[in-house]
Amino acid sequence: MLQDILVTGLVNGGVYALLAIGFSLIFGVARIVNIAHTAFYMLAAYCFYALLVKAGLGFVPSAVLAVASVTLLAVVCYRLVIEPVREHEAAVLIATIALALIFQELMLFSFGGHYLGIPSTLEGGVRILGVSIPYQRMLILVVAAAMLTLVWFVLYRTRLGLAIRATANDLEVASLMGMNVHRVAMATVAISVALAAIAGVVVAPVFVVDPFMWLAPLVTMLAIVVLGGLGSLKGSLIGALIIGYVEAITVFAMPAGAYLKGAVALGIMVVVLLARPEGLFGVAFEEER
């Protein structure tokens, strides 16, 4: 059981980290609470399913196409729907909720509400320290680790990353320093949604695909982001691992754990917020009254 907890926690934590870091990035740079974030994750899973099973493309081309098309869609949505109402925070909020509902209904209409299974692309598994890990779950871990490294590289070692961090720090000053904050925001949207889409593609063969698969991870992701501190990438990563492990422990070690895993994870978030209202690694937004 201990091994199960270790592996499940790590795999779920990896997926949550991909989602939470994307969400954190876009919140930090554009102050958008993007409720549709996990809807893009759902869209990517469907897109992957359509390309792999319906169109019969290979594993790698369908994955790449799915991520690229969902990212493009997100940028288009941002330009058409979010950008015109950027000054009105409330409007942005329900615009993203409406987008998520639209995607959910479109998928419900075109694929139906039943669960879709994607055949596992990698058979077999490895045994590490007496724990057998299927290759499919290994793939999730490897992709998550690679993507997190890539994001770290982009953010801390490139000019675009510098611009993103500067804009997140202070939008007006970044704009005064000659950065095109609109373009930075758009690049951030693309990066953030690409991370969510990659998460959607890698989990699709392991989890089931259905039009409501965005709700549960959305809540967990929001809990992680709040737990770690809004806009803090380190916080999101550590929060993702904490919540991933807490969920795994609840499921394996508690009676009726499958029902309670969300409640326990959210309860931990509430407790952390009581002790530290700005999350584990958040900065107190004193000046942003």
Added chain:
Amino acid sequence: MYRVRRAWAELRNEVLVLPSRTLVLAWVVALLALPALYGDAYVMRILTMTCIFAIFAASWDLLAGYTGQVNFGHALFFGAGAYTSALMSHKLGITPWATIWAGAAVAMLFGFLVGYLCLRLRGSYLSLATLAFPLIALGLLFAFSDFSGGELGISGLRRLTLTPTANYYVASISMLVIVFGLWRLADSKFGIVLHAIRDDEVAARASGINTPLYKLTVFAVAAAAAGFAGALFAHYLRVAGPSTLEVALSFQVVIWGIFGGVATIYGPVAAVFILYPLTEWLGTFRAVGELRLLIFAVIVLLVLLFMPRGLTPWVRDKIETQCPRCKQRNGVWRKACRLCGAALQAQVAGAQRLVGHQ
């Protein structure tokens, strides 16, 4: 005779001079007269649900619109009211007329609890943290399903009244009373303090306002109203199920509130009265029935692109202008303010010309 003349004068001078007040009066009269004019059971059913959700949306607005505590978990209060009232009347056999108040009271306690836990949270932190509470409650309900009925909820509850018309009147009159009460509260000195807390909490505290006390009070009042709506809902549908606590309901109320225009009370009510019957009506068509949620979301999105502040502020700006001198509102057709006589249109045109020359 004097009283009648006096009432007519009040009506003409205070209500009929402003198109928005006339609209509200027409809406109230239509709501109360509807069963006599058009007693279709289906229409009554839709409107009863609309009234219940209108209470819910108005209570969210007091909390989110006025006080700025944008609650993403408002369904917690709705569900608390529904489940409390359902459990009490089902297990203890108490009449629903009493248990509805108990539902509101328990919801109020939940309001205190959530408000207390969220006192130090602000902005997006508060929104995202409040999202957690109904889901924690939902997890507990599923885990103790012998007590709560699990996925199916508690069904076969007692009705409040026997006929659809009586049910309709219970819902519509409680809606009118609660919404008017909330509006009066929000329009009073108390409401001004709430505006201050939303705009700048630190400044409000520096001005000697006990902001935690106000926030707790607002949480409790809003929660009690939402719990009342939830209890009415449970006894009207005769079932209290997990759907009363779901994220979808919490998001629904956020959509209603922002679509109608926040910090108005009447805005969310108007939004419910437009959007809820609209989605139900779309559902009756076979061709688009499956797409009704999609159409709903697209309408919300399109309306927001043109009216980012919400529907009612936009409409109000079209039919009324504000007097530049005394800040009172006037019908858009007036040339001079009805109270202080200041010129309305000429001044606006002059100001626009000035801006144009700069």
